[in-house]
Amino acid sequence: MTVKDEFEFISKIKPKEIFQDNLLVGIGDDAAIYRPAERMEQVACLDTMVEGIHFLKGLSSPYEIGYKALAINISDIAAMGGIPKYYLISIAIPNSWSEADLYGIYDGLNDIAAHFRIDLIGGDTVGTEDKLVISVTVLGEVEQSKLNLRSNAEPGDVVFTTGFLGDSAAGLSILLNENDKGNTEDETYLINRHKLPSPQVMTGRLITKLDRASLNDISDGLASELYEIAEASNVSIKIDESRIPISSALLNFKESPYEYALYGGEDFELVGTTSRDSWNILKRECEKCSIQITQIGEVVSGEAKVLLTRENETVLLEKSGYNHFKK
Amino acid sequence: MTVKDEFEFISKIKPKEIFQDNLLVGIGDDAAIYRPAERMEQVACLDTMVEGIHFLKGLSSPYEIGYKALAINISDIAAMGGIPKYYLISIAIPNSWSEADLYGIYDGLNDIAAHFRIDLIGGDTVGTEDKLVISVTVLGEVEQSKLNLRSNAEPGDVVFTTGFLGDSAAGLSILLNENDKGNTEDETYLINRHKLPSPQVMTGRLITKLDRASLNDISDGLASELYEIAEASNVSIKIDESRIPISSALLNFKESPYEYALYGGEDFELVGTTSRDSWNILKRECEKCSIQITQIGEVVSGEAKVLLTRENETVLLEKSGYNHFKK
Known part of the structure; x- marks a missing residue:
């Protein structure tokens, strides 16, 4: 037009x-x-x-x-x-x-x-x-002076994320699959999570009140965002796969949902790190506001990398991002 | 890529x-x-x-x-x-x-x-x-409080413009004409005026020091910008065609250059209005900085329109803007 x-x-x-x-x-x-x-x-x-x-x-x-x-x-x-x-x-x-x-x-x-x-x-x-x-x-x-930079992570920090991860990638997968047009309630939820993201402004505001935090929004997948924090802060990040928050809709949709959560992208939840004391404050503040926030790991000293614990085994997480419809 | x-x-x-x-x-x-x-x-x-x-x-x-x-x-x-x-x-x-x-x-x-x-x-x-x-x-x-709005024009104001008008449209016309690839110095000047505009930041800063001014940059042609000021301020604007500043390059290129100056667009000079006292100050300040600025007309009370005096005849200026390569 x-x-x-x-x-x-x-x-x-x-x-x-x-x-x-x-x-x-x-x-x-x-x-x-x-x-x-x-x-x-x-x-x-x-x-x-x-x-x-x-x-x-x-x-x-x-x-x-x-x-x-x-x-x-x-x-x-x-x-x-x-x-x-x-x-x-x-x-x-x-x-x-x-x-x-x-x-x-x-x-x-x-x-x-x-x-x-x-x-x-x-x-x-x-x-x-x-x-x-x-x-x-x-x-x-x-x-002023309240910058939640990627480079703010320090050893001893708690690693946290808001909401549920992997929903958006599952929603996209449903949209792209011609045989499956999202007729169930779960599928509708996942598709909406892909199409109509909910920016976590209120959570960001609560995090700004803390003494120090590193923070990213999850546009390229949890793995990629964690690597950005690890590299900018020059620390190692260890996360526990079983602690990654997965929605019941995603669990119903896919038996092994962690690929979506780690590499799916476009969740537009927040991931960050803060000291243990600040984490306790943040958790309480989020509870008051009915905001879901979950500890998924911790920051340790060491070279910039991200480690994943899965069934008692710790592996180096692959650094890979979300690439939309690109090959 | x-x-x-x-x-x-x-x-x-x-x-x-x-x-x-x-x-x-x-x-x-x-x-x-x-x-x-x-x-x-x-x-x-x-x-x-x-x-x-x-x-x-x-x-x-x-x-x-x-x-x-x-x-x-x-x-x-x-x-x-x-x-x-x-x-x-x-x-x-x-x-x-x-x-x-x-x-x-x-x-x-x-x-x-x-x-x-x-x-x-x-x-x-x-x-x-x-x-x-x-x-x-x-x-x-x-x-603060120094807003050079389009709606600021008042009857009695001087209408002014910076630089030369119509060069950019002439430059585009040379570029689009396959037989004429801009080999002369004049043509190179006109083409550069089209491709590499010079935003009039310094002049804008001088105008901000005045008590009041209306101001537009000339992206859609002088006529269109003057209509914007006339309509936003609910005043009539009278300009004198012979006072519109035309470069020697444009005069050499085209015998009747005013079509380009009025409707050509993309000059990215400034056009505006200010009181007579402020105009005298502005003119002096521009002279000190070697900035060319020219009075081309005046604001009078009356309905929102733009009048053009051409060879002792005053006509209603057509309201028309620049449309790039669009038909």
Whole structure:
């Protein structure tokens, strides 16, 4: 499709409600302007989804594509312990997509934006010849000197993860399997975990209150994220396979679910490390908020690597990441 | 092309120098973190260029594509009177482009970023099947309460523009004309004005010191930008065609250059309005800095429209914008 009248289009997609009081100039001028909160750092990230690589048109609705494109960026802000505040969007849309498709994408964006009270402050929609490309920038804030860096892990730390892992990869596998279109409740749950991720902003905020933590969101699979922390912090990480949290839906779907949990990717849960004392505080705080968080291992001194204990045997975990639909 | 090792790739494109002291976490974690300067607002914009719409591979080198993608966003920050500080980049690159092409894009980005002392703080490079899509987000800062909004124009204001107008459209016309490949010095100048725009950051900063100004950058042609100001401010704008600044190269290239100046687009100069007193100050400040700035008309009360005086006749200017390669 081609947007015929840019100004009419902007007025249609312009949000009806502004969530952030500090937004001074939103959509409609050359750039947006907002006032940063006092004693807060600014957090910024950008992530792109491309049709055929990150999603397939037949398998995801425009709504789901928009929702996920913003969700994966909010997840990056969560992994820095930040509060998401604003977003900018770029959509390169092929002629084969309809105007209704485009508004569907914006509906998905608007819904998750409203949930997290984030304002759309800029961006553009342009025509392209072939594949849809959607890029989102999210801007947020985090308290000064509270950086949950990958390089913060220290020997003696507890290794933890939020939620259940491997669901998203199972959901994708169901979507890609033509004989199995997700008719059971478990399958629907797994597919939704793939299509509509839940960024762990609240957990990130609780972790920011700790004295020190390392933190990643799980976009490329638990193994890959743990290696990032191990390498950035120059420590060894030991995890216990049996402690990795697996949903009952995934257990019902697959007898050996750990491949999905370790290498599946796109869970958009958080994985991190913190001192034992801070872990006890965090666990209590998460319980109060009904947030599931699980200790899965510990940090030990040694070269940068990740070890996995499986049935009393400890093996070096293969360093491998999630590669979407790529071969 | 496909980026085989994301981490190796990031280490290759990671800037060798950091310009902004306030950058706390750059490329390499989930999101970037920086400290905003005190008593400054944050400015943010995002613009996308798509192969086949905004540039043609045969006519622009990867270097020029990268350079321009960042330049047009810096120009938006300039139009808000801001100082550009950081940028994030998303490149969806087709398999038919080589690794050298990709590094060429980054060379272009790096050069203009270094010129304006802007730090690359995030983004991603992903494969796509067909056309190159490049999205840039630029973040900057501007003094509190100094907003050069489109809606700021008032009757009695002087209408001004920086630099020369119409060069970029002439440069594009030369590029698109197979019989005329830009062999003269004038043609080279015009082509470079199209490919390597010069965002008017310094002029934007001078305008920010004025009590009040309306301001736009000229991306869609002078006529379209003037209409935006007239409509946002609900005023009439009268300009004198003979006062529109035309370069000698454009005069040599085309006997009647005003079509390009009014409707050509992509000049990335600034157009705005300010009170007569402020205009006198601005003119003097620009002279000191050897910045060309020209009065081209005035703001009068009346309905939102733009009038053009041409050879003692005043006509209603057609509201029309630049449409790249679109039909």
